[in-house]
Amino acid sequence: MYRQPNGRWRDNNPAADWPQDDRREATSNKRSCPWSLLTRQSEDWHSLCGMEMPALSLQCIRDQKIPIALGVIIAVLVSVIIALAVRAPQACPSPIDAACPDGWIGNRGKCYFFSETEGNWTSSQSNCSSLSASLAVIDSQQDLAFMLRYKGPSHHWIGLRKEPGQPWKWPDGTEFNNMFSVRGEGQCAFLNEDGVSSSRCYSERGFICSRPDDCTRRKPSAARGDTV
Structure with missing residues (x-):
């Protein structure tokens, strides 16, 4: 999970439960903190401040795209199968x-x-x-x-x-x-x-x-x- 400079999470929900110590740490540096990465150690959450989005966050975004791509592929395959079934010649009736x-x-x-x-x-x-x-x-x-x-x-x-x-x-x-x-x-x-x-x-x-x-x-x- 990572936090934006506006004090909200990536989904724009407020970061009300962001640890106070980590807030001070994120704002104590002279530079701004574009993002904050929450990591969990034991029972506590800790934030990491950085200038670039971590590779882990990018990986999460890429992982979210995989189900969407699979859904599109499946929809295309189903459409092709239906089209072929409609065009297939019907069997002759018996007798x-x-x-x-x-x-x-x-x-x-x-x-x-x-x-x-x-x-x-x-x-x-x-x-x-x-x-x-x-x-x-x-x-x-x-x-x-x-x-x-x-x-x-x-x-x-x-x-x-x-x-x-x-x-x-x-x-x-x-x-x-x-x-x-x-x-x-x-x-x-x-x-x-x-x-x-x-x-x-x-x-x-x-x-x-x-x-x-x-x-x-x-x-x-x-x-x-x-x-x-």
């Missing part, structure tokens, strides 16, 4: 159907809607668009097998269409890679009992919509051809 809207079927990162309401190809695509989807895009043989198995015996439109003299394309304009054969001479493709066929686009039949499931939609890029 996989929970990642799809009610009435949709989940399979391999996509949600499928099988409609028995009949319409032509254009109206079917419009219905899918209103559901934030498109007529079904087939990215693999596994996708094709799943839809053929699940749709039953009814015929359903899918997303393939071609203009006269042009190749088959998906709803997003991606050119079909001939992964499977499309039978018939029509301009719009549909699924029948055993594969993919084509007919005139104004024919009436059911349709299949597809879109990425909720987990896939959170990724930087969603499945090709589906609306996000």
Whole structure:
């Protein structure tokens, strides 16, 4: 502890209990006493007068700064951890159907809607668009097998269409890679009992919509051809 020349401690409380002998000693010298350091010997306190703050007092001040610095560091670390936790991708729900809207079927990162309401190809695509989807895009043989198995015996439109003299394309304009054969001479493709066929686009039949499931939609890029 040390006392300032104004008769108060460092925290500005009055030094009422400062020993009288030490007060006289501190003021008996011709020079002023900028500070007084109290030291304890046995049961008594004694003061030391000096011109410069002792190293011990400086050490005490430095020691007080350590908890403050640690508190700042901890606060920064907690903020970083919270920010990373917010940005971390959420785990996909289980079962996989929970990642799809009610009435949709989940399979391999996509949600499928099988409609028995009949319409032509254009109206079917419009219905899918209103559901934030498109007529079904087939990215693999596994996708094709799943839809053929699940749709039953009814015929359903899918997303393939071609203009006269042009190749088959998906709803997003991606050119079909001939992964499977499309039978018939029509301009719009549909699924029948055993594969993919084509007919005139104004024919009436059911349709299949597809879109990425909720987990896939959170990724930087969603499945090709589906609306996000």
